[in-house]
Amino acid sequence: MASPLEQFQIKPIVHLSLAGYDVSFTNSALWMTIAAATLSLVLLSSARGASLVPGRLQSLGEIMYEFIAGMVRENVGDEGKKYFPFFFTLFCFVLGGNLFGLIPGAFTFTSHIVVTFSLALAIFLTITVIGFARHGTHFFSLFFPSGAPLATAPILIPIEVISYMARPISLSVRLFANMTVGHIIMKIFAGFVISLGAYFLVPGVVPFAVLVGLSALEFFVAALQAYIFTILSCIYLNDAIHLH
Amino acid sequence: MPQFDATWFPAQIFWLAITFIAFYVVLSNFVLPKLGAAIEGREKKIEGDLARAGSLKGESDAMIATYEKALAESRAKALAVRAETEAKLAKEAAAKSAELNAALADKIKAAETRIGESRRAALSNVEALAAEIAVEAARKIGGLSVTEADARAAARG
Numbered sequence: 001m002a003s004p005l006e007q008f009q010i011k012p013i014v015h016l017s018l019a020g021y022d023v024s025f026t027n028s029a030l031w032m033t034i035a036a037a038t039l040s041l042v043l044l045s046s047a048r049g050a051s052l053v054p055g056r057l058q059s060l061g062e063i064m065y066e067f068i069a070g071m072v073r074e075n076v077g078d079e080g081k082k083y084f085p086f087f088f089t090l091f092c093f094v095l096g097g098n099l100f101g102l103i104p105g106a107f108t109f110t111s112h113i114v115v116t117f118s119l120a121l122a123i124f125l126t127i128t129v130i131g132f133a134r135h136g137t138h139f140f141s142l143f144f145p146s147g148a149p150l151a152t153a154p155i156l157i158p159i160e161v162i163s164y165m166a167r168p169i170s171l172s173v174r175l176f177a178n179m180t181v182g183h184i185i186m187k188i189f190a191g192f193v194i195s196l197g198a199y200f201l202v203p204g205v206v207p208f209a210v211l212v213g214l215s216a217l218e219f220f221v222a223a224l225q226a227y228i229f230t231i232l233s234c235i236y237l238n239d240a241i242h243l244h
Numbered sequence: 245m246p247q248f249d250a251t252w253f254p255a256q257i258f259w260l261a262i263t264f265i266a267f268y269v270v271l272s273n274f275v276l277p278k279l280g281a282a283i284e285g286r287e288k289k290i291e292g293d294l295a296r297a298g299s300l301k302g303e304s305d306a307m308i309a310t311y312e313k314a315l316a317e318s319r320a321k322a323l324a325v326r327a328e329t330e331a332k333l334a335k336e337a338a339a340k341s342a343e344l345n346a347a348l349a350d351k352i353k354a355a356e357t358r359i360g361e362s363r364r365a366a367l368s369n370v371e372a373l374a375a376e377i378a379v380e381a382a383r384k385i386g387g388l389s390v391t392e393a394d395a396r397a398a399a400r401g
Binding site: 005008009010012016018021022023024025026028029032033035036039040043044046047048050051052054058061062065066084085086088089092093109111112113114115118119176180 | 245246247248249251252253254255256257258259260261263264266267268270271272274275276278279280281282283285286289
């Protein structure tokens, strides 16, 4: 039987190279494309001919719009408005990656650390640039909470700097680990269904029932992790804009 | 773990950038402005409708107030007219009854005079009859001759 890790294997579909790097179109790229294209189509048809009284599809689009708009407004404030399209895209992209990954046989690109870390690092760098652009060197005050005694600076500043630098790592590892572990557990229980069910039909039912519950849990985790990834990005942007 | 196989890092980063940016371009240009406009348009419409409903309600309130004022005025007017009419009628009735009373009093007085006269006439007739009877009686019974004037005086006595 295939290893539980086999589902994470990258398989090139079209071999490509660019500037000496292998940039082949892989199964990961395929599912990124499928997720982005499907969600684009759904959201485009949701926005097309948007009317005063929304239909089902338009309601879906509007619910997502208001959900993310509310998240940005509450966590960043009015200055966050111009970053709203980015957060909307981020949420949809991660949610799409997580949910499409749950289709049996699909590839979950959010279970790859390089994908989540690239996203997190891009967000982290952009937010840091925004912080410096807005506050100049005053941005460094983020690393020393105002009101703390000056004597604590030698301890506080390194802690704050390290926790700031750890943000892209914690952000990306959280998503990557959640998706990877969820899929490994599902695969292991699916293996139990086959191996137990091959000998006796009845014991195979038990891991199957567990698998059903795990699948439901994984749908929840998929949505929750997309939400956490997006809201933490909002909170980091808020720090850069408002400096605590 | 395949996740830590660096062979495919560039390919994944490359396609992540392409798909994410394409997705961002589609959403920020063709989806979000329309959804935002739809939501905002609806909010504006609701706000406008509420404002219009508020102003219409104000208008109807003013109209009701005017109507009630007119109603109160006409009621007061009606009451005044009624009171006036009542007073006029009472006055007329009093005048009429006074007139009638006066006429009746006159009639009563006239009747009383007439009754008095009749009584007096009747009494004098009785007197004359009595005197005549007395004269006749005195003559027949007593053989006396009594003048009529004496008899009359005695009868009146």
